[in-house]
Amino acid sequence: MKPFDWLSFRIVTLFQPSQVNAEIEEELRAHIQHRADDLEGSGLDRAEAERRARIEFGGQEKFKEECHAALGSNFIETLFQDVRFSLRVLRKSPGFTVAAVLTLALGIGANAVVFSVLNAFLLRPLSVPQAESLYAVWRANVNSAYESYPDYLDLRERNRSFDDLAAFSFAEAGLDAGGNPSRVWLAEASGNYFDALRIRPFLGQFFHASDEHGRNSAPYIVLSYAYWHTHFQDDRGVLGRIVLVNKHPFTIIGVAPPEFHGTIVFISPDFFVPLVNQEQVEGTYTLDTRRIRSVFMVMGHLKAGVTQAQAVADLKPIGAYLEKNYPKDDGHMDFSLARPGLYGDYLGRPIQAFLSGLMLLAGLILLAACANLGSLFAARAADRSREVALRLALGANRRRILRQLFTEALLISLMGGALGLLGSLVLLRGLSAWQPFPRWPIHVPVTPDANVYGVALLLTIASGFLFGAVPVRQVLRTNPYEVVKSGSTSRLGRRISARDLLLVGQIAICAVLVTSSLVALRGLARSLHSDFGFELQNAMLADTDLAMGGYSGDKVPAMQKRMIDALQAIPGVESVGLTNWIPLGADAKGALVFTDATADLRPANSAANALLYKISPQYFHAAGTSLLSGRAFTWHDDKNAPLVAVVNGEFARKIFGSVNSALGQYFKDRDGKRIQVVGIAEDGKYTSLTEDPQPAMFLPILQSPSTETWLMVRSNRDPQELGPVMRSTLQSLDAGLPLTIGTWNKELDIIFFGPRIATESLGVMGLMGAMLSITGIFGMAAYSVSKRLRELGIRVALGGQRKEVLKAALGRAFKLLAAGSAAGLVLGILAARVLAFIVYQATSRDPLVLAGVVLAMALLGLVATWIPARRALSVDPLILLRDE
Amino acid sequence: MTDQAQLLPGTLDLLILRAVSIGPLHGYGILLRIGQISGNALLIEQGALYPGLFRLVRQGLLKASWGTSENNRRAKFYELTAAGRRRLREETDNWNRLAAAIASALAVQPEEA
Numbered sequence: 001m002k003p004f005d006w007l008s009f010r011i012v013t014l015f016q017p018s019q020v021n022a023e024i025e026e027e028l029r030a031h032i033q034h035r036a037d038d039l040e041g042s043g044l045d046r047a048e049a050e051r052r053a054r055i056e057f058g059g060q061e062k063f064k065e066e067c068h069a070a071l072g073s074n075f076i077e078t079l080f081q082d083v084r085f086s087l088r089v090l091r092k093s094p095g096f097t098v099a100a101v102l103t104l105a106l107g108i109g110a111n112a113v114v115f116s117v118l119n120a121f122l123l124r125p126l127s128v129p130q131a132e133s134l135y136a137v138w139r140a141n142v143n144s145a146y147e148s149y150p151d152y153l154d155l156r157e158r159n160r161s162f163d164d165l166a167a168f169s170f171a172e173a174g175l176d177a178g179g180n181p182s183r184v185w186l187a188e189a190s191g192n193y194f195d196a197l198r199i200r201p202f203l204g205q206f207f208h209a210s211d212e213h214g215r216n217s218a219p220y221i222v223l224s225y226a227y228w229h230t231h232f233q234d235d236r237g238v239l240g241r242i243v244l245v246n247k248h249p250f251t252i253i254g255v256a257p258p259e260f261h262g263t264i265v266f267i268s269p270d271f272f273v274p275l276v277n278q279e280q281v282e283g284t285y286t287l288d289t290r291r292i293r294s295v296f297m298v299m300g301h302l303k304a305g306v307t308q309a310q311a312v313a314d315l316k317p318i319g320a321y322l323e324k325n326y327p328k329d330d331g332h333m334d335f336s337l338a339r340p341g342l343y344g345d346y347l348g349r350p351i352q353a354f355l356s357g358l359m360l361l362a363g364l365i366l367l368a369a370c371a372n373l374g375s376l377f378a379a380r381a382a383d384r385s386r387e388v389a390l391r392l393a394l395g396a397n398r399r400r401i402l403r404q405l406f407t408e409a410l411l412i413s414l415m416g417g418a419l420g421l422l423g424s425l426v427l428l429r430g431l432s433a434w435q436p437f438p439r440w441p442i443h444v445p446v447t448p449d450a451n452v453y454g455v456a457l458l459l460t461i462a463s464g465f466l467f468g469a470v471p472v473r474q475v476l477r478t479n480p481y482e483v484v485k486s487g488s489t490s491r492l493g494r495r496i497s498a499r500d501l502l503l504v505g506q507i508a509i510c511a512v513l514v515t516s517s518l519v520a521l522r523g524l525a526r527s528l529h530s531d532f533g534f535e536l537q538n539a540m541l542a543d544t545d546l547a548m549g550g551y552s553g554d555k556v557p558a559m560q561k562r563m564i565d566a567l568q569a570i571p572g573v574e575s576v577g578l579t580n581w582i583p584l585g586a587d588a589k590g591a592l593v594f595t596d597a598t599a600d601l602r603p604a605n606s607a608a609n610a611l612l613y614k615i616s617p618q619y620f621h622a623a624g625t626s627l628l629s630g631r632a633f634t635w636h637d638d639k640n641a642p643l644v645a646v647v648n649g650e651f652a653r654k655i656f657g658s659v660n661s662a663l664g665q666y667f668k669d670r671d672g673k674r675i676q677v678v679g680i681a682e683d684g685k686y687t688s689l690t691e692d693p694q695p696a697m698f699l700p701i702l703q704s705p706s707t708e709t710w711l712m713v714r715s716n717r718d719p720q721e722l723g724p725v726m727r728s729t730l731q732s733l734d735a736g737l738p739l740t741i742g743t744w745n746k747e748l749d750i751i752f753f754g755p756r757i758a759t760e761s762l763g764v765m766g767l768m769g770a771m772l773s774i775t776g777i778f779g780m781a782a783y784s785v786s787k788r789l790r791e792l793g794i795r796v797a798l799g800g801q802r803k804e805v806l807k808a809a810l811g812r813a814f815k816l817l818a819a820g821s822a823a824g825l826v827l828g829i830l831a832a833r834v835l836a837f838i839v840y841q842a843t844s845r846d847p848l849v850l851a852g853v854v855l856a857m858a859l860l861g862l863v864a865t866w867i868p869a870r871r872a873l874s875v876d877p878l879i880l881l882r883d884e
Numbered sequence: 885m886t887d888q889a890q891l892l893p894g895t896l897d898l899l900i901l902r903a904v905s906i907g908p909l910h911g912y913g914i915l916l917r918i919g920q921i922s923g924n925a926l927l928i929e930q931g932a933l934y935p936g937l938f939r940l941v942r943q944g945l946l947k948a949s950w951g952t953s954e955n956n957r958r959a960k961f962y963e964l965t966a967a968g969r970r971r972l973r974e975e976t977d978n979w980n981r982l983a984a985a986i987a988s989a990l991a992v993q994p995e996e997a
Contacts (some may be wrong), residue, residue, distance in 0.1 A: 023960075027911060029933065034912035035930070037955050056930055063931035072939035276898040 024067050032057055071867060082407035089408060096380065097412065100373055103775060104416025104463065105423060106768055107369030112424035112448070112456045114362040114761075117431075118355045120265070120446040126341050127259040129198040134263070134669045135308070136299040136317065137165070138338035139479055143346055145297040145338065149275070149287035151330065152190075152298050156431030158318045159312035162300035166196035168262075169296040170269065171281050174548035175736045176244035177231070181548075184227075185441035186245075186271040187262055188278055193220065194256075197263070198298050203228075203241040207274050215285060218274035219250040225258040227270040245273065247550045247736075248280040261445065263299065265341045268441050282708045283547025288330040291670065299340045308337050319621075331603030356410035361516070361765045364509045368769065370463045371506035372776045376468035376501045377409065379783045381471035385478055393480040403477055409468025410461065416645060417460030421453070431608030436584075436753060470502070500812075503780050504820040510773035511824020513858055516831050517766025518852045520759040527755060533684020534583060535624025538743040539714050541582065542567075542726055546707040549737040556705050559733070562617060563711060566729050574719040577622030580614040580706035583686045583696075584748055592699070594668040595655060599674055610647070610652050611686045611696040614706045619698070620646075620681060622712040630663050646679035651695035675699075689755070712744070719743045773820075777864035783814040785868040789875060797877035809872035810865050821857040828853065896928065896936050898979060900963065901972040902948065910959035911937060937962060945971050 008492065009855050013353040032053045039049035061374050090097045092452025125131035137146050137155060147167070156165040168189040175184045188479070190196075191209040199206070202225055211218040240254045250273065260670075275295075279285035286292040302311055312335060317331035342351055381388070383773045390402055428446050435443055481682070542660075560578055567576045568715055582589055592606040613619075617633045620780065628649060637644050645667075647655075652662035666674045683693045711730075715722055730739055785792070788809065795805055829845075902916040911933055918928060940946040943952060945968035953959040964972065 024934075026958070027960045028931070030910065030953070030957055031912045031915075031930065031934075033908070033957055034953065034955060034959070037957075058929050058931040060931065063934050066932075066935035067938045070935045071942060 004277075008208040020068075020071075021064070024064050028057070028060055028063065030413055041075050048688075078403075079407070080166075081405045082356055083411065085404060086408040086411050090411065093380075096376065099775060099779070100376060100412045101416045101419060103369045103372055104413055104773065104829045105419035105461075106771065107366035107462055108417045108420030108456060109424045109427075110362045110365045110420075110732065110765070110768060111359075112421050112452060113427055113431075114355070114358050115455050116424070116428050116446045116448045116452045117444070118359055119449070119451050120444070121342065121351055122355060122710060123451065124449070126263055126265070127261070128263065130301060132297060135299045135302060135311070135337040136199070136297050136340040136344060137345050138336045139421040140334040140336040141332060141761045144293075144339075145293045145344060146293040147298050148290045148293045148329070150290040151293075152295050154322060154438055155298060155315070155318055158321070158421055159311075159314055161302055161306045161314040163303050164192055164196040165298055165300040166190050167275060167295045168193060168319075169275065169294060170267065171278075173246050173281050175270075176247070177241075178243070181244075181736060181738050183548075183740070184270040186281065187272045188275040188281060189272050190275050194222070198301070199257065199260055201254040202257040203236060204252075206256075207272075208256050212274060214276065215287075216277050216280050216834045218247075218276055219245075219248065219280070220274060221245070221250045221252045222254045222256055222272040223252060224256050224261065224269060224271055226261070226268060227254045230269075244281070246272060246548045248277075248281075250277075262342045263297075264343065266442050266443075266444060268443060270441065283545070283552065290326055290344065296467070297340060297343075302701075312336055327602040328602075329603075332357065341674055350754070353391045354754075358761055358765075360735045361513060361762070363411060365765060365768050365772065366459060366463060368506045368509040368772045368776075370467045371502045371509070372779070373409075373412070373463075375502045375506075376779055377405075377467055378471045378474060378499045378502075379779070381405070381474050385474075388475055388478050389482075392478060400477060402472060405471065405475065406465065406468045410464040413460050413464030413467075417456060420721040426446075435747070470498070473498075475588075499780075504775055504823065505815050506776045506828060507773050507817055507820025508824035509859075510769035510776075511853065512819045512828040512831055513762075513766045513769030514856050514882055515825060515828025515849070517759075517762040517769075518847070518849045518856070519828075520755075520762040522846055522849055524752075524755050524759045525691050527752075530689070532584065533625055533682050535714075536744050536748065538716055539712055540623070540719055540722055540726065541621070541740075541742060541744050541747050542711040542713070542730060542746075543740040544709050544730075544737050546709055546737070549734055551707060556707050557702055560616070560701060560709060562733055564618070564707070564729060565713060566733060567713055567726060567847050570713075570715075570722070570725055570729060572722070573715045574711055575614075575618045575621040577619030577712040577714075578616035578701060579619055579623075579710050579712065580701075580708040582710050582712070582744075582747065583613070583623075583684055584688075585710075588687045591697075592670050593651075593655065593695075594670075594672075596666040596674065598668060601668065601670065607667070609694045610651055610836070611694060613696065613698045614701050615698050616701055619712065622714045624714070625684060626682050628659060628680040628682055630677070633698075633700040635702070637700040642676045643673055643675040643703055644691045644700065646681050646698045647677050650679050650693040651697055652680055652869045654678070654695050667792075689752075720790040740793065773857075773860050774864045777813060777817055777861060778868070780816070781810055781868040782871075784812060785809050785872045789872075792872055792875045793877040796875050802873060805872055805875075806869060810869055814861060817857065817861045819855070821854070824857075825840075825850070825853055895979075896932070897940060898972070898975045899926070899928075899943065900933070900936055900940060900962075901968055901975070904962050904964050905969065905972055908951075908963040910951075910953055910961050912959075913953070914962065916950045940968070944968075 023502060032050065035053035036046070036055065038292075039052055040046055044052065056064075126134065128134055136144055137147070139147075149167070152165070152167045156162075156167075159165065166189065168187050170185060171188055172183055172185055174181045191207055191212040194201075194206040195208060199220070204222075206222055207220045211220065223238070228234065228238065238252050239254070242249050243252060244250070256272070261291040261703050262272075273281060276287065278287055278294075286294040302308075315335035319335055322330045323332055341350060342348035354823055391401055393400065425448065428448055431444050431446050435441075546559055551559055562579055564576045567573060588611050590609045591612045592603060593608050593610050594601055594605060595607045598605050598607070615633070617635055617637075620632050627646070630646070632646065633644065647662065649659050652659045655667055656662040656677075662677050662680055665677050667677070668674055681696075681698065684696070685691060686694055686696055711726075713722070713726060719742075727741055730737065792805055792809055795808060800808075899922070900914055901920050902922065906917065909917060914937075915928065915930060915933055918926065929941045937946065937948075941948055942963070944965060946962045947965050948960050948962050950958060951961045
């Protein structure tokens with residue numbers, strides 16, 4: 001039979017045994033009829049012929065039985081038998097079943113969650129057609145994708161490798177759609193953006209390259225599906241509507257398809273506008289300036305048949321051309337290609353490292369769960385040795401018995417897997433909806449797909465076989481005569497058994513998890529208390545962009561001064577500072593600086609790329625940054641006064657050789673303007689917690705105006721109370737300005753996001769590890785106590801001391817615990833070195849961590865053995881001895 | 885009927901395969917065909933044929949399908965599969981070797997002392 005026939009036949013025999021019977025009967029009947037036809041032909045009448053034919057045929061029922069037997073035993077039928085039997089057995093020991101299912105649910109759930117995130121970030125391609133050929137142009141030597149708009153145009157026109165190159169940037173703007181003005185995140189995209197990405201509109205139309213006719217020529221909006229859904233309630237009539245972006249009218253022309261969230265995996269812009277309208281959206285226009293690299297990313301599909309290496313080789317002469325023709329604007333460029341989704345390797349690599357590490361830990365959890373279940377199964381198999389022996393003695397073959405045991409294991413793992421997956425789905429739904437930072441359009445799109453379900457199923461089945469295999473040897477070696485004769489195999493070996501090794505292994509894994517989570521926790525705690533070069537406590541921030549309120553030119557500093565004065569007047573406010581960017585904020589910007597002696601101001605000759613902050617006179621006081629020497633700014637450092645700067649210690653060392661020699665010296669900016677250093681500030685952290693000291697300079701806002709406005713308010717007043725006062729004060733100056741007000745601590749969440757997520761996930765893993773080791777030790781201890789109750793009873797009867805009884809009952813459990821913890825601690829310390837890459841200041845050589853691990857494991861042991869110990873101590877010898 | 889020989893165990897399968905090798909047959913037809921090719925020398929209990937047929941189908945040596953017989957009755961027809969044909973060849977060779985060996989063993993005249 002062909003396999004399919006075979007299968008359908010099997011299925012028929014399984015579900016319609018009566019039909020099989022009918023077929024056999026019909027066939028036999030046909031035989032008898034044929035025979036009767038022959039006999040009739042030889043002269044008998046029909047009735048007599050049929051009678052004779054039946055007699056000749058012999059016992060119909062018997063042959064029918066034999067036919068059935070000849071069909072053989074059926075795989076699926078046996079499976080059903082096994083499943084039915086297993087379910088009956090499992091129902092008889094609900095405690096065991098629940099414990100086993102929960103243990104496995106934990107392991108599978110952890111893996112499903114971590115794998116979903118891994119899948120969403122690393123495995124799933126962007127939701128763009130032919131995502132495999134989409135690459136961003138990467139500047140390898142500065143590890144960034146930023147390009148200036150003129151450079152982008154040159155790259156687009158001169159390359160021969162890409163079908164088309166699109167450009168985009170992110171921006172924040174105030175949107176007025178007829179109600180309250182609200183802050184939105186949008187992507188400014190080149191006109192060819194959607195066409196280059198090969199995306200079709202969900203509704204209406206997209207803008208195209210042909211819509212671009214220079215500055216502010218294309219005031220169109222393409223909404224993201226999500227924003228259209230949440231803010232316009234799926235209203236199809238939204239097309240053609242005019243809304244205000246920073247008070248400039250824009251027309252909504254289309255809605256992007258639901259699956260398209262832009263090309264950065266975890267940033268979903270609310271809508272898309274043409275890049276040529278940058279001036280209306282950002283308040284500044286930089287598209288004609290080759291020096292300012294304001295385009296976030298340039299990307300496109302490679303032409304069919306063009307390899308990455310060919311594309312890089314094609315870009316190289318363009319870089320050389322730009323460097324040669326625009327020496328003042330463009331330095332040396334090494335181009336490479338990068339995947340756009342995670343901003344190339346810049347974020348891709350740490351995320352990959354972190355998720356791989358997490359996956360490994362999740363795998364360890366599952367392994368620990370399997371070890372746990374394996375020893376449970378082995379213990380059960382020992383308890384059931386009588387049953388197994390009886391079945392063997394009655395003629396069952398070992399294969400059949402093993403098959404039934406595996407069915408049991410798989411049933412448990414399937415139940416556990418289903419439960420774990422269910423739990424993880426709930427968790428993932430929460431994670432997908434989670435917006436870690438209300439201010440940023442960051443979300444974690446982790447809806448599980450077929451990959452996730454497939455992996456979960458695979459892991460489930462694999463672990464079922466893994467822990468199901470533990471008792472195999474035991475069953476194979478069962479000698480039915482011995483067992484039936486002596487009643488029990490409970491010859492508790494003094495030797496080290498496989499079960500002990502499993503337990504030690506499991507405890508070791510758990511100790512690794514506990515160690516790493518403690519290391520991460522300590523690291524985070526330490527980094528929270530390190531010196532940032534500013535004082536986070538008692539500082540509130542109000543953030544706005546005057547461009548969103550339509551301010552420009554001289555109106556900007558005037559308004560800023562009014563805002564500072566108004567806030568300063570609030571009772572309880574010590575000082576108010578203003579800066580265009582806060583340190584450790586998300587978007588620090590640098591500027592090239594040159595020594596005073598440099599005449600040729602090409603990028604290659606620059607002395608440093610210093611972070612640039614534009615600040616008000618009171619800023620240092622409000623930020624809690626101390627000045628090492630010199631002075632802060634005053635309101636007299638304005639456009640008519642000589643240009644001045646405050647620089648940090650690292651800047652002074654880098655440009656002038658030392659902190660002491662810098663004061664009063666001059667340096668040059670990109671335009672060749674000479675700036676005098678009037679003060680030196682302490683070093684701080686500017687872009688990340690793990691950075692080395694970076695040069696930074698501070699310029700007075702009156703000399704370098706900016707519409708970006710962060711007002712920093714230092715006060716001892718309760719933030720809950722101060723916040724609303726600040727808001728009403730600022731709104732009394734201009735009610736139309738979108739404002740964000742919060743504590744500085746809160747604003748720094750984003751910088752702690754990575755370490756926090758790392759620590760939290762490690763913490764969860766550690767917790768799971770701890771739970772697993774509790775159940776593992778508990779199971780082992782409880783089992784050994786119950787097995788030796790009789791022995792313990794005799795000891796008690798003979799006058800054994802509590803201490804000795806305990807030692808006899810639990811000594812072994814404690815020894816195993818100690819061995820496992822020691823092994824796990826060593827491994828955990830080794831693993832912590834890997835952690836140091838992710839978690840700032842994570843170090844394993846920390847006595848507190850070591851002590852913590854030892855304490856934690858001891859506590860776990862105590863908790864896990866508590867109940868078995870109580871049971872061992874409460875043994876009543878009389879009852880026990882009478883029982884047997 | 886008294887001169888009919890009892891079948892040796894295991895030979896029924898071989899006979900069925902041989903009978904079907906000439907063309908598809910239903911159960912009763914197989915019985916007739918065996919009688920015909922063996923010169924009615926073998927005694928086969930009619931019902932015993934069917935467990936054998938089922939076994940051969942299960943082993944993949946025969947395949948079965950329902951059809952209409954020459955008597956215009958619905959009947960299940962059996963035919964050889966490729967594996968069945970192969971098996972028939974092997975078993976025939978085996979049988980011939982065995983039969984020859986036994987025949988020659990039996991043909992040896994006891995030496996007169």
